[in-house]
Amino acid sequence: MQNDNEFADQVKQYNALDKEIRVLELNGAPISDHSMLQLKHDRAQLKDWLHARIN
Numbered sequence: 001m002q003n004d005n006e007f008a009d010q011v012k013q014y015n016a017l018d019k020e021i022r023v024l025e026l027n028g029a030p031i032s033d034h035s036m037l038q039l040k041h042d043r044a045q046l047k048d049w050l051h052a053r054i055n
Contacts, residue, residue: 003044004053007050007053010046010049010050010053012048013046014043014046014047014050017039017042017043019041020039020041021036021040021043024036024039
């Protein structure tokens with residue numbers, strides 16, 4: 001991560017999105033199902049991108 005700024009930025013974005021989802025889930029998800037699914041979809045895409053960069 002120290003030598004790859006793009007990867008580091010994506011990790012930060014993934015962590016922020018993951019935290020947002022976890023907080024929403026703990027609060028009973030006070031957003032629409034569609035919005036929650038979109039957040040989870042975005043998180044999955046980031047995870048897949050990060051995984052591909054590691055391999």
